[in-house]
Amino acid sequence: MYWTLELAYHLDDAPWPATKDELMDYAIRSCAPPEVVENLEELEDELYECIEDVWPDYPTKEDFMWNEDEY
Secondary structure, eight states: OOOOHHHHHTTTTSOSSEEHHHHHHHHHHTTOOHHHHHHHHTSOSSEEOSHHHHOTTOOOGGGSOOOGGGO
16 A cells, blocks of 8 residues: 555545545545555555544644745
8 A cells, every 4th residue: 555645635535434435435426546545455444533643644734834824
Protein backbone atom coordinates (compact mmCIF):
# COMPACT_ATOMS: atom_id res chain seq x y z
CA MET A 1 0.00 0.00 0.00
CA TYR A 2 1.31 3.42 -0.90
CA TRP A 3 -0.25 6.85 -0.51
CA THR A 4 0.57 10.12 -2.16
CA LEU A 5 -0.96 13.53 -1.58
CA GLU A 6 -2.79 13.22 -4.88
CA LEU A 7 -4.35 9.89 -3.89
CA ALA A 8 -5.17 10.90 -0.31
CA TYR A 9 -6.77 14.12 -1.55
CA HIS A 10 -9.63 12.03 -2.96
CA LEU A 11 -10.60 11.06 0.60
CA ASP A 12 -10.53 14.57 2.09
CA ASP A 13 -14.29 14.99 1.78
CA ALA A 14 -15.14 11.44 2.80
CA PRO A 15 -17.86 11.05 5.45
CA TRP A 16 -15.67 10.65 8.54
CA PRO A 17 -15.83 8.56 10.69
CA ALA A 18 -16.15 5.72 8.22
CA THR A 19 -15.52 2.02 7.93
CA LYS A 20 -13.32 0.44 5.27
CA ASP A 21 -16.39 -0.50 3.21
CA GLU A 22 -17.84 3.01 3.44
CA LEU A 23 -14.54 4.53 2.32
CA MET A 24 -14.31 2.13 -0.60
CA ASP A 25 -17.89 2.94 -1.59
CA TYR A 26 -17.16 6.66 -1.36
CA ALA A 27 -14.00 6.31 -3.47
CA ILE A 28 -15.85 4.37 -6.17
CA ARG A 29 -18.82 6.79 -6.26
CA SER A 30 -16.52 9.83 -6.39
CA CYS A 31 -14.55 8.34 -9.32
CA ALA A 32 -11.28 8.22 -7.41
CA PRO A 33 -8.35 6.56 -9.21
CA PRO A 34 -8.19 2.75 -8.94
CA GLU A 35 -5.09 3.05 -6.76
CA VAL A 36 -7.19 4.62 -3.98
CA VAL A 37 -9.58 1.66 -3.96
CA GLU A 38 -6.65 -0.78 -4.07
CA ASN A 39 -5.06 0.93 -1.06
CA LEU A 40 -8.35 0.88 0.83
CA GLU A 41 -8.75 -2.86 0.14
CA GLU A 42 -5.56 -3.46 2.12
CA LEU A 43 -6.92 -1.77 5.26
CA GLU A 44 -8.27 -3.68 8.23
CA ASP A 45 -12.00 -3.71 8.89
CA GLU A 46 -12.37 -1.04 11.56
CA LEU A 47 -13.74 2.45 12.07
CA TYR A 48 -11.49 5.25 10.82
CA GLU A 49 -11.96 8.68 12.38
CA CYS A 50 -9.97 10.73 9.84
CA ILE A 51 -7.49 10.51 6.97
CA GLU A 52 -4.62 10.33 9.47
CA ASP A 53 -5.97 6.95 10.64
CA VAL A 54 -5.74 5.68 7.06
CA TRP A 55 -2.40 7.33 6.23
CA PRO A 56 -0.50 8.31 9.40
CA ASP A 57 1.99 10.42 7.42
CA TYR A 58 -0.72 12.63 5.93
CA PRO A 59 0.67 16.18 6.04
CA THR A 60 -1.19 18.67 8.20
CA LYS A 61 -0.92 22.46 8.42
CA GLU A 62 1.72 22.09 11.12
CA ASP A 63 3.96 20.20 8.70
CA PHE A 64 4.43 23.28 6.54
CA MET A 65 6.47 26.26 7.57
CA TRP A 66 3.78 28.79 6.83
CA ASN A 67 2.51 31.17 9.45
CA GLU A 68 -0.88 32.52 8.33
CA ASP A 69 -0.85 35.14 11.10
CA GLU A 70 2.13 36.91 9.52
CA TYR A 71 0.29 37.65 6.30
